[in-house]
Amino acid sequence: MAGKTQAAGPRLLIEDWLPAAAIGVECMRERGSASALAPTTFLHVWWARRPLAASRAAVLASVLPADFPRDVFERLLGFWGTSTQIIAAEEMLTAARATGQKITNPHGKRAFRAPLYENDIRAAHSATTEVWGHLPTVMDPMAGGGSIPLESARLGLPTLANEYNPVACSVLEATLDYPFRFGPSLANRARKWGAVWRERFKNKLERFFPTPDDPTYGPTPPLCYIFARTVPCPSTGHPTPLVPDWHLLKPSGGIAIVAVPVVDKKAGTWTTTIRPVGVGPGSVAAAPPRTYSKGKGISLFSGEGIPAEWIKAKAQAGEMGSALYAVALKTPQGLKFRPPLPADREALAAAAQHLAERRRDWEARNLIPTEEYPLVTTDARPRTYGMPRWADMFSPRQLLGFGVLMEELHALRPQILAKEGKEMGEAVVHLLAFVLDKLANWNCILSSWNVRAQTVRSLFDRHDFSFKTTFSEMAPVTAGSGLAWAIDNTLSAFEELAKLPHAEARTTVALSQGSATSLVQLADGALDAIVVDPPYSDNVQYSELADFFYVWLKRSQGYRHPEWFASLLCDTAEEAVKNDARFRTGRTTAKEAAALAQAHYQRLMTEVFVEARRVLRPEGVLTVMFTHKKQEAWEALFASLIEAGFAISATWPVMTEGAHSLHQAQKNAAQSTVILVARVRAAHAGTGYFDAAMQERIRRIAAETAQRLESEGLNAVDQLVGSFGPAMGVFSAFDAVRTDTGAPVSVGAAIDIAAEAVAGWRIGKLAAGGLQGVEPEAQFALLCWDTLQAAEFRFNEAKLLGNAVGMDVAALEQAGLITTKADKVTILSAADRRRATPLREEEAQQLLFGPLPGAGKKAKKADALKIHPRDPAFRTHLDKAQALALAYADAGGGAGGIGAARALALRHGIKAGDATVRLIEALVRAAPPAVRRPQTAAGAKFPEFRAWYALLLPLFGITPPDWSEKTPAQGALALLGHNAPAADDEDEANGEDEEEDEEEE
């Protein structure tokens, strides 16, 4: 029979049910603040790590049968209570945030830290054994930072992890092997050797980091040094700094501190003084004018503008320098700054001199990276700004430090191995190599000083190599900071990781390096379950970023894994990402390169799934975690799965980030990871026909899914994205889908239908009487408010919604309803759209209904896109709605406002039941919480929502929806039966409870 999957045996839990909303809450708690993050995050940088809570749920639900007891499953997920309690607790917090009320954290321990009970593990093992005939073997073939295999191993399941990138492999070794093999004691051993390493480093480097006797603060050891990049001034030739902001400190409350440049034009030099901003003695009224903005500089010496081309040319000619302009000190009175002293400058010169002496030897012994920054890359900035080699990303003194660290690590290794034994010793050296990587990330010329947070911002604070015109250098020898901090931070992360609860049975994860397209080490049908989180198109260029660490790890760890570190930089041939730069040749256009890159990505993804199908037993399960807001990315994923012979059997969007951002209405950060379940499609599944019946089925399933996801607390974007999978379940059950004329039907066509159905369902909910007669632009704007709940959102999200109503984002812009800038789309308020004066009768005729014969002066087209409450006529229903709101506001709101709006409604024949009023009612329903309150920034910007709300009843006899905020009642938890929440002990001890932090925002 056609349209069947291969799966035999019991249905899996993930194919039937999953507490997706509560898992989402736990994911968000895991991401809630830096202190809440899993220790894996701090062990070493890796990009796009999945939350442990979602990873464990995906693994466990993929191998358990659907009839597994819910309470045991929830305990195994690490939930502190039932899903209902977790959701209720989160709702209380959300309500508290919305109303600014402070409440005690109603949550218990975070899921990934919660104890795992052996009884529950045994129950899970026996249930899975019944399904699979043995303990199921789980593999993640694209394991990255290792969230999925770590959770599988913690559950005591036989686990395999594969990864293409050697840096990630190195991270996986320390994440998946050492915690189980050595436990937390490895951290103690590494700490001991870290102290020896640091002592040797200090002895060699101390003289380059003096503690001068400062007139104000005495001899205080520096914490870090703040530098500006300089270029020769075009007319004087003197090195002039490129400083976009002279602030050193800009706390949200408290006194700002700035560096003030003092220029000696005659000598061609400049120094700084440090000043508070304010009115007191010694203060300056404001920060000095910046000398760099948007790629261009201003000379301190001549005041002339310095073109971007000049800056780049000087950088590439090796004439860009660095000048120290402030030193940060940690004093008993807090963070203080002083200007550089002669001793600082002498030390810098001495360090540069010493590096020059050592460099040749270090390069010959391959201790510092001499590799060139790649020519083929999506980020050419390091080359553009004078960093053609990886070593150029460090100042001379920084590089000197790394050279000494590498040299001393090699020198220490024989002693470490002799004392600790080979196995433990190598693991110690490996963790110390990670310390070096951490320091490199935080101490290079692309790491900068964060004036608000009063800390250093690491290079990979962003996912790129953006050029920084000012940078900060750590004082690596100072006690408690620099190297000491990096050692403690890395080893504490490992210790915490090793202390995470796990099944008693010791697990060894089999790790392999290679492309998931070719798992040659595995026989056909060797695996029961594959759980994978593949790259999402062009979201992250893993190997381009990882090269930064590759060049160091090659030197610190390459001897252990020559096969991983044999190439110059990370291999990219089989990397499954969309990287346009790799397809840019002399002749290809950007568009062609993008198409080729997309095809390459899709081919590799298909090959990954073809290989997954080979190594899975026929009744095995493939679970894919995927996050993307681009419909094209979803289409590529589904197309690859279908082509590889899989049929989709379930999908679960799990919100992993940003629920509370819904209340800010400025940024739309709601992010979900979709967990998608696929089974091998039965042989000869046949051809399906994209006839009315199939389309109707897709529509129905998509709308039902969206409805179900809404009831589970998922936001509207996730409802939309989450409906794609089930809709694809219909489509993917066949080998091919064709129209009745035999033409092949693309995955995109099925997704479009699903999106349309979801949009239709949502509009239906907002406008009981429908939106017939309302122009599509207004429907699109309504959907944006309803779905994205924000005035600003990303282009891709708007595009996704646009597809759903058959409109382009460009059409909204042409209609004068939004502005777009790069990736950002902003909805214009009624006030933004207001014209200074009303149109005259003939102008209105001309602009709105076309030119009149013999009309005089031609009216400006842009005026037609604006509105004024006294305009004689309006183009659209949205225009009328906004004019009503403006009239209400102009008259001061209240009774006067209602009167003014009533007069306008009468003039233009706006009455209950017509399209304008149906649109207003829908907009009031769609209004996100932030615009309902005047005191928020969004509320102040969009008062029209409150005007419409006020007008509905008196003008049109319509009772407005309930806008009142729920007040979080502390008693509600008791009702839920959760009496004494045991929040994470560690966090309480540290006073670092993320929920508490968030309340303070």
Ligand SMILES: C[S@@+](CC[C@H](N)C(=O)[O-])C[C@H]1O[C@@H](n2cnc3c(N)ncnc32)[C@H](O)[C@@H]1O
């Ligand atoms: C989204 S990340 C995985 C993140 C991981 N789940 C975590 O939580 O840390 C995708 C990974 O796929 C890897 N990758 C890309 N192409 C690959 C290939 N052909 N074979 C195996 N892994 C690949 C990337 O290096 C990246 O680490």
